[in-house]
Amino acid sequence: MSMRSGTRLRVPFLLFLAFLLVACAATPQSQQLLSRPSDQLPEGVELVDVPFFPQELYQCGPAALATILQYNQVAVQPDELVSHVYIPSRQGSLQVEMLAATRTFERIPYVIPGTLTAIINELDAGNPVLVFQNLGLSVLPQWHYAVVVGFDPEQQELILRSGTVREHRVALPVFERTWQRAEHWAYVALTPGDLPASAEVSDYFMAVADFQRLHPELSGAAWQAGYQQWPDQAVIAMGYSNWLYQQGDLARAASVLEQLLSIQPDYQPAQQNLSAIRNEMQS
Template structure:
């Protein structure tokens, strides 16, 4: 009896939605009551290919001219008739965007939408025992009405009860992600996952783009050594030795126990011809010991060769 089955699903989806209830009863003061990102592109999905369609919409909203068809071989798994979250994140980076998952909270999702970023989510639109997984793009909400607005499947503007949305979304453990232009960061992201995402982005991006991303991370978390080293490494890879030296100096000043910061600084200063400073940095890296000591000794040997050449 399909009618009865449908009624049963709707009843099960309309129960208590704890995040929705808490958010609507005591909404964050920094959240507007209603938001809709009407300019978000819409791409109707092909059969089983909601992943490529949702990701293409997300990337286009971030300024990347990407076709859903081009994403199919990157994310779609025919044997599963769908796409895995890890492939969605990787494909976002592969196409130039800084992509990362969001905290598994409804208020975090709404905060990103309020900041102007559509959020890609994964739902189970059926029962847990017979899942129907589906990717969609959240483009708006209405706290007063209790609605979520999505680009979903063949529907350009789907309005779903927030409580129903929470139930379908909870079955993916509240998984969501954003794709952003280099230099932008999610509003709600914490430091540790942001660093992980920035490192992953660097592996798939040209140095100039990764450099923008690291600079944005350092602006938000100025004391983070991994970000300072990442900024130095990407500046170095882009051929900007002066900027690389500045980043490494910052990292070594903030973290005077970091052998890699001092060794990288020594290498860069040597290439800039600043040999006395390079020697001091290499000697400090050696004095700190650890697994970088051998590399620092090699750096010091190179500096000594450069010093001898200068003397002749």
């Protein structure tokens, strides 16, 4: 047998080994979640009103994005999103383009923590979750976007809008493997003024700040919601105060800073901004 023919025989065998390794890959999140007593599992949830758009070849990005946008009262079809997110040379959509298109259509994309618990918490809050998966291998990836719309604790499954299947049910460990190979990336689309279930101060600040660059006139509700949730957090108070200042509402901008300084009296950025606003109000 020649070396060349031996190589040909080894390639399928190596691929078979790779598939075995994938099938046996650890799924710590699923194991931790499913090891709980049944009465301690999260309750089942399914967002049945989430729309469904059967995707064409390589069109999972526009289809998944249209799914979460329409659920958030944005009248848009997948075909309208192709020019925003689909890259023909890659036969797919990049994550950064998905986030940017969400902002274009006046919704705030918020990337959630990469945990199954975070996904289920968002579902409980009424937020479908757009997820990125690798349905292939790490060495032979098959990238895919889908939308998680439900959790079935009895069957230990997630329910997705995926591909050509409206109610695609997948076992938690299987989903975790495909999601793990895409670095556990997922996000929700928020109407300004709504908070994600997994809201974290610095991540929320960055999400709203990025949104404000494109839609300053729509950002006020998001800043106000963040400030109501975290009135003692300097980064949120400063962001809200700056937005109020840009809108010409100097009195409320000063009030937010005064409240912050009552909690953190030595916070110099707030001191400086408040002094500048007071000088402007007196001039």
